[in-house]
Amino acid sequence: MTRLRGISAAAAVFLLLFGAACAGSAGDAESTGAPSPDGSTGSDPAAAGEAPVLRVAHVGGFITPEVTLSRIPLVSLYDDGRLITPGPQIMIYPAPALPSVQVTTVKPEVVQDLVRQATAAGVRNGTDFGRPNVADAPNTRVTVVTAEGTQSVEVVALGEAMPDDPALTAAQRTARQKLSAFVEQLGALQGTAGAPYEPAALAAIAVPWKNTDEPGISAPPAREWPGPQLPGDVGAAGLGCATVTGADVGEVLAAAKDANALTPWTSGGKQWTVTLRPLLPDEASCAALGSQG
Numbered sequence: 001m002t003r004l005r006g007i008s009a010a011a012a013v014f015l016l017l018f019g020a021a022c023a024g025s026a027g028d029a030e031s032t033g034a035p036s037p038d039g040s041t042g043s044d045p046a047a048a049g050e051a052p053v054l055r056v057a058h059v060g061g062f063i064t065p066e067v068t069l070s071r072i073p074l075v076s077l078y079d080d081g082r083l084i085t086p087g088p089q090i091m092i093y094p095a096p097a098l099p100s101v102q103v104t105t106v107k108p109e110v111v112q113d114l115v116r117q118a119t120a121a122g123v124r125n126g127t128d129f130g131r132p133n134v135a136d137a138p139n140t141r142v143t144v145v146t147a148e149g150t151q152s153v154e155v156v157a158l159g160e161a162m163p164d165d166p167a168l169t170a171a172q173r174t175a176r177q178k179l180s181a182f183v184e185q186l187g188a189l190q191g192t193a194g195a196p197y198e199p200a201a202l203a204a205i206a207v208p209w210k211n212t213d214e215p216g217i218s219a220p221p222a223r224e225w226p227g228p229q230l231p232g233d234v235g236a237a238g239l240g241c242a243t244v245t246g247a248d249v250g251e252v253l254a255a256a257k258d259a260n261a262l263t264p265w266t267s268g269g270k271q272w273t274v275t276l277r278p279l280l281p282d283e284a285s286c287a288a289l290g291s292q293g
Contacts, residue, residue: 050281052076053145054114056186059154061138065237069205069289070277072101075186077114079145081105084197084280085189094217097259101278104194114186118144121182122175124151129179130172132161140183155179199278202244202252203286206231209264209271222264222271226251230267230274233286240272241286243279252276 057073076084087100122129123144134157143152158180163173204227212219227248231240244252256263256276264271277289 050078051145052143052280052282053079053111054118055141055143056183057141058138059141062136063138065239066205066207066275069203069239069241069286070099070275072099072277073280075189076280076282077106077111078281079111081108081111082281083189083194085194087194087196093214094260094262097256097261097263097274098253098276099278101197101199102194103197115144115146117182117185118142119146119151121178123153123179123182125153127153127175128172129153129155129158129175130168131156132165133167134160134165137161140179142179142183153179158183197278199249199280200245201279201284202227202249203277203279203283203289204228204230204232204242204244204252205275205277205286205289206240206242206265206267206272207238209273212262217262219262219264220260222266223255223259225265225267225272225274226255230265230270230272235290241289243285 054075054077055073056075058071060068063071072086074085078084082103083106084101084103087102089100090096123142137157137160139154139156140158141152141154143150145151155176158176161168161176163177165173168176227244228242230242232242234240261275262273265274266272279285279288283289
Protein backbone atom coordinates (compact mmCIF):
# COMPACT_ATOMS: atom_id res chain seq x y z
CA MET A 1 0.00 0.00 0.00
CA THR A 2 1.05 3.62 -0.37
CA ARG A 3 2.53 4.83 2.90
CA LEU A 4 4.30 7.85 4.23
CA ARG A 5 7.98 7.11 4.54
CA GLY A 6 9.73 5.79 7.64
CA ILE A 7 7.15 4.78 10.25
CA SER A 8 9.07 5.13 13.52
CA ALA A 9 8.62 3.52 16.92
CA ALA A 10 6.97 6.74 18.04
CA ALA A 11 4.45 6.30 15.26
CA ALA A 12 3.61 2.82 16.51
CA VAL A 13 2.80 4.27 19.93
CA PHE A 14 0.72 6.95 18.23
CA LEU A 15 -1.22 4.25 16.36
CA LEU A 16 -2.12 2.55 19.63
CA LEU A 17 -3.36 5.85 21.06
CA PHE A 18 -5.26 6.54 17.88
CA GLY A 19 -6.91 3.12 17.91
CA ALA A 20 -8.10 3.67 21.45
CA ALA A 21 -9.59 7.00 20.43
CA CYS A 22 -11.46 5.78 17.36
CA ALA A 23 -15.21 6.14 17.55
CA GLY A 24 -16.17 2.56 17.01
CA SER A 25 -14.20 -0.32 15.63
CA ALA A 26 -13.60 -0.64 12.30
CA GLY A 27 7.55 22.33 -4.87
CA ASP A 28 8.70 25.12 -3.04
CA ALA A 29 10.99 25.58 -0.06
CA GLU A 30 8.79 28.33 1.33
CA SER A 31 5.08 28.55 1.88
CA THR A 32 3.19 28.94 -1.37
CA GLY A 33 0.53 31.06 0.33
CA ALA A 34 -2.63 29.93 2.05
CA PRO A 35 -4.61 27.66 -0.26
CA SER A 36 -7.76 25.98 0.93
CA PRO A 37 -7.24 22.65 2.76
CA ASP A 38 -7.54 20.69 -0.50
CA GLY A 39 -4.78 22.86 -1.95
CA SER A 40 -7.09 24.60 -4.40
CA THR A 41 -7.08 28.27 -5.24
CA GLY A 42 -10.83 28.77 -5.33
CA SER A 43 -11.78 27.46 -8.78
CA ASP A 44 -13.74 24.54 -7.36
CA PRO A 45 -15.05 25.47 -3.92
CA ALA A 46 -16.10 22.68 -1.60
CA ALA A 47 -19.49 22.47 0.00
CA ALA A 48 -19.73 24.26 3.35
CA GLY A 49 -18.46 22.11 6.20
CA GLU A 50 -16.77 19.59 3.90
CA ALA A 51 -13.25 21.02 3.77
CA PRO A 52 -10.67 18.97 5.72
CA VAL A 53 -9.06 20.44 8.81
CA LEU A 54 -5.84 18.54 8.11
CA ARG A 55 -4.46 17.17 4.87
CA VAL A 56 -1.13 15.67 3.85
CA ALA A 57 -0.47 15.10 0.16
CA HIS A 58 2.40 14.45 -2.18
CA VAL A 59 2.51 16.88 -5.09
CA GLY A 60 4.75 17.04 -8.12
CA GLY A 61 7.64 14.65 -8.63
CA PHE A 62 8.77 12.66 -11.64
CA ILE A 63 5.52 10.85 -12.45
CA THR A 64 3.08 10.64 -15.34
CA PRO A 65 0.25 13.19 -15.72
CA GLU A 66 -2.30 10.41 -15.08
CA VAL A 67 -0.70 9.59 -11.74
CA THR A 68 -0.49 13.28 -10.87
CA LEU A 69 -4.22 13.74 -11.33
CA SER A 70 -5.31 10.46 -9.74
CA ARG A 71 -3.06 10.59 -6.68
CA ILE A 72 -5.04 10.37 -3.44
CA PRO A 73 -3.98 12.53 -0.47
CA LEU A 74 -2.15 10.52 2.18
CA VAL A 75 -4.31 11.87 5.00
CA SER A 76 -7.59 13.83 4.88
CA LEU A 77 -9.11 14.58 8.28
CA TYR A 78 -12.45 16.38 8.51
CA ASP A 79 -13.89 18.32 11.43
CA ASP A 80 -16.63 15.72 11.95
CA GLY A 81 -13.95 13.10 12.62
CA ARG A 82 -13.92 11.35 9.25
CA LEU A 83 -10.43 10.21 8.37
CA ILE A 84 -9.85 9.17 4.75
CA THR A 85 -6.61 7.52 3.64
CA PRO A 86 -5.43 5.24 0.85
CA GLY A 87 -6.22 1.65 1.76
CA PRO A 88 -4.22 -1.51 1.08
CA GLN A 89 -3.20 -1.79 -2.57
CA ILE A 90 -2.88 -5.18 -4.26
CA MET A 91 0.63 -5.49 -5.68
CA ILE A 92 -0.28 -7.00 -9.05
CA TYR A 93 -0.01 -5.87 -12.66
CA PRO A 94 -2.23 -4.71 -14.16
CA ALA A 95 -3.69 -3.09 -11.07
CA PRO A 96 -7.42 -3.18 -10.32
CA ALA A 97 -9.44 -0.42 -11.94
CA LEU A 98 -10.63 0.82 -8.55
CA PRO A 99 -8.08 2.05 -6.00
CA SER A 100 -8.52 1.12 -2.36
CA VAL A 101 -9.60 4.04 -0.15
CA GLN A 102 -10.60 3.72 3.50
CA VAL A 103 -12.60 5.87 5.89
CA THR A 104 -12.87 5.70 9.66
CA THR A 105 -14.03 8.10 12.37
CA VAL A 106 -12.07 9.55 15.28
CA LYS A 107 -13.25 11.44 18.34
CA PRO A 108 -13.31 15.27 18.42
CA GLU A 109 -10.42 15.39 20.88
CA VAL A 110 -8.23 13.46 18.42
CA VAL A 111 -9.05 15.97 15.67
CA GLN A 112 -8.20 18.89 17.94
CA ASP A 113 -4.98 17.27 19.13
CA LEU A 114 -3.76 16.62 15.60
CA VAL A 115 -4.42 20.24 14.65
CA ARG A 116 -2.36 21.37 17.64
CA GLN A 117 0.42 18.94 16.78
CA ALA A 118 0.53 20.19 13.18
CA THR A 119 0.99 23.79 14.32
CA ALA A 120 3.68 22.76 16.81
CA ALA A 121 5.45 20.84 14.02
CA GLY A 122 5.83 24.02 11.96
CA VAL A 123 2.78 23.97 9.70
CA ARG A 124 2.57 27.75 9.52
CA ASN A 125 2.56 29.97 6.46
CA GLY A 126 6.08 31.15 5.70
CA THR A 127 8.05 28.48 7.57
CA ASP A 128 11.40 28.02 5.81
CA PHE A 129 12.28 24.37 5.08
CA GLY A 130 15.00 25.02 2.52
CA ARG A 131 15.64 23.31 -0.80
CA PRO A 132 17.91 20.25 -0.65
CA ASN A 133 20.02 18.81 -3.46
CA VAL A 134 17.40 16.26 -4.53
CA ALA A 135 15.89 15.96 -8.00
CA ASP A 136 12.55 14.53 -9.13
CA ALA A 137 11.22 13.82 -5.63
CA PRO A 138 7.67 14.87 -4.75
CA ASN A 139 6.96 17.75 -2.42
CA THR A 140 5.02 17.12 0.77
CA ARG A 141 2.16 19.57 1.28
CA VAL A 142 0.66 19.80 4.76
CA THR A 143 -2.36 22.02 5.33
CA VAL A 144 -4.18 22.61 8.60
CA VAL A 145 -7.09 24.84 9.61
CA THR A 146 -6.55 26.62 12.91
CA ALA A 147 -8.32 29.34 14.86
CA GLU A 148 -5.97 31.80 13.16
CA GLY A 149 -6.91 30.56 9.68
CA THR A 150 -5.56 28.11 7.13
CA GLN A 151 -1.85 27.32 7.40
CA SER A 152 -0.04 25.50 4.59
CA VAL A 153 3.53 24.46 3.85
CA GLU A 154 5.03 22.63 0.89
CA VAL A 155 8.38 20.97 1.51
CA VAL A 156 10.77 19.77 -1.17
CA ALA A 157 11.87 16.12 -0.76
CA LEU A 158 10.88 15.88 2.90
CA GLY A 159 11.42 12.12 3.02
CA GLU A 160 14.28 11.92 0.53
CA ALA A 161 16.79 14.59 1.59
CA MET A 162 19.85 13.62 3.61
CA PRO A 163 19.87 15.07 7.15
CA ASP A 164 23.29 16.64 6.53
CA ASP A 165 22.49 18.04 3.06
CA PRO A 166 24.89 21.00 2.65
CA ALA A 167 22.22 23.02 0.87
CA LEU A 168 20.26 23.26 4.12
CA THR A 169 20.99 25.55 7.05
CA ALA A 170 20.89 24.30 10.62
CA ALA A 171 17.54 26.05 11.17
CA GLN A 172 16.07 24.47 8.03
CA ARG A 173 17.25 21.01 9.08
CA THR A 174 15.62 21.44 12.49
CA ALA A 175 12.36 22.59 10.88
CA ARG A 176 12.38 19.60 8.51
CA GLN A 177 13.06 17.17 11.36
CA LYS A 178 10.08 18.48 13.36
CA LEU A 179 7.72 18.27 10.42
CA SER A 180 9.06 14.88 9.36
CA ALA A 181 8.40 13.45 12.82
CA PHE A 182 4.81 14.68 12.67
CA VAL A 183 4.32 13.25 9.18
CA GLU A 184 5.72 9.93 10.38
CA GLN A 185 3.12 9.87 13.13
CA LEU A 186 0.39 10.56 10.61
CA GLY A 187 1.74 7.68 8.54
CA ALA A 188 0.56 5.35 11.28
CA LEU A 189 -3.01 6.40 10.51
CA GLN A 190 -2.81 4.68 7.14
CA GLY A 191 -4.02 1.13 7.22
CA THR A 192 -5.90 1.56 10.51
CA ALA A 193 -9.12 -0.40 10.76
CA GLY A 194 -11.75 1.27 8.62
CA ALA A 195 -14.46 0.72 6.06
CA PRO A 196 -14.20 1.10 2.30
CA TYR A 197 -14.84 4.70 1.33
CA GLU A 198 -18.03 5.07 -0.74
CA PRO A 199 -17.62 8.15 -2.94
CA ALA A 200 -20.53 10.33 -3.98
CA ALA A 201 -18.66 11.18 -7.20
CA LEU A 202 -15.76 9.90 -9.30
CA ALA A 203 -13.23 11.41 -11.67
CA ALA A 204 -12.67 9.33 -14.81
CA ILE A 205 -9.29 10.31 -16.28
CA ALA A 206 -9.21 9.17 -19.90
CA VAL A 207 -6.60 8.79 -22.63
CA PRO A 208 -6.94 6.98 -25.97
CA TRP A 209 -6.47 3.25 -25.43
CA LYS A 210 -3.36 1.55 -26.76
CA ASN A 211 -2.67 -2.17 -26.69
CA THR A 212 -0.02 -3.22 -24.19
CA ASP A 213 3.38 -4.31 -25.44
CA GLU A 214 4.21 -6.13 -22.21
CA PRO A 215 5.26 -9.76 -22.92
CA GLY A 216 2.70 -12.21 -21.59
CA ILE A 217 0.20 -9.48 -20.67
CA SER A 218 -3.04 -9.37 -22.63
CA ALA A 219 -5.62 -6.63 -22.42
CA PRO A 220 -9.06 -7.67 -21.16
CA PRO A 221 -12.05 -7.56 -23.52
CA ALA A 222 -13.42 -4.09 -24.24
CA ARG A 223 -16.35 -2.89 -22.15
CA GLU A 224 -19.03 -0.32 -22.77
CA TRP A 225 -18.43 2.73 -20.57
CA PRO A 226 -21.58 3.31 -18.43
CA GLY A 227 -20.78 6.86 -17.33
CA PRO A 228 -20.73 10.29 -19.00
CA GLN A 229 -19.18 10.40 -22.45
CA LEU A 230 -15.41 10.18 -22.56
CA PRO A 231 -12.95 11.82 -22.59
CA GLY A 232 -14.79 14.63 -20.81
CA ASP A 233 -12.95 17.95 -20.50
CA VAL A 234 -9.46 17.81 -22.00
CA GLY A 235 -6.75 19.72 -20.17
CA ALA A 236 -3.40 21.17 -21.16
CA ALA A 237 -1.61 17.83 -20.68
CA GLY A 238 -3.94 16.20 -23.19
CA LEU A 239 -5.75 14.22 -20.52
CA GLY A 240 -9.51 14.00 -20.50
CA CYS A 241 -11.46 13.96 -17.26
CA ALA A 242 -15.17 13.29 -16.85
CA THR A 243 -16.93 13.81 -13.52
CA VAL A 244 -19.20 10.88 -12.67
CA THR A 245 -22.15 11.83 -10.46
CA GLY A 246 -25.63 10.65 -9.47
CA ALA A 247 -26.83 7.25 -10.64
CA ASP A 248 -23.80 6.93 -12.93
CA VAL A 249 -21.56 6.41 -9.88
CA GLY A 250 -23.15 3.09 -9.02
CA GLU A 251 -23.08 1.98 -12.65
CA VAL A 252 -19.38 2.79 -13.04
CA LEU A 253 -18.43 1.19 -9.73
CA ALA A 254 -20.28 -2.01 -10.65
CA ALA A 255 -18.72 -2.14 -14.11
CA ALA A 256 -15.22 -1.49 -12.79
CA LYS A 257 -15.41 -3.97 -9.92
CA ASP A 258 -13.65 -6.73 -11.87
CA ALA A 259 -11.89 -4.53 -14.44
CA ASN A 260 -8.25 -3.52 -14.36
CA ALA A 261 -5.99 -0.68 -15.46
CA LEU A 262 -5.64 -2.10 -19.00
CA THR A 263 -9.35 -2.56 -19.66
CA PRO A 264 -10.44 -0.77 -22.86
CA TRP A 265 -13.62 1.26 -22.29
CA THR A 266 -15.77 2.12 -25.30
CA SER A 267 -17.40 5.56 -25.40
CA GLY A 268 -18.38 7.73 -28.35
CA GLY A 269 -17.23 5.08 -30.82
CA LYS A 270 -13.65 5.08 -29.45
CA GLN A 271 -11.73 3.05 -26.88
CA TRP A 272 -10.20 4.67 -23.81
CA THR A 273 -7.90 3.81 -20.94
CA VAL A 274 -9.60 5.12 -17.81
CA THR A 275 -8.04 5.84 -14.42
CA LEU A 276 -10.72 6.11 -11.76
CA ARG A 277 -10.22 8.47 -8.84
CA PRO A 278 -12.83 8.56 -6.05
CA LEU A 279 -13.58 12.19 -5.25
CA LEU A 280 -13.29 13.11 -1.58
CA PRO A 281 -16.01 15.00 0.34
CA ASP A 282 -14.41 18.39 -0.46
CA GLU A 283 -13.89 17.61 -4.16
CA ALA A 284 -16.86 18.44 -6.36
CA SER A 285 -15.44 17.65 -9.80
CA CYS A 286 -12.37 16.92 -11.90
CA ALA A 287 -11.35 20.58 -11.45
CA ALA A 288 -10.34 19.84 -7.85
CA LEU A 289 -7.69 17.33 -8.90
CA GLY A 290 -5.39 19.87 -10.52
CA SER A 291 -4.77 21.41 -7.12
CA GLN A 292 -3.50 18.12 -5.71
CA GLY A 293 -0.55 17.76 -8.04
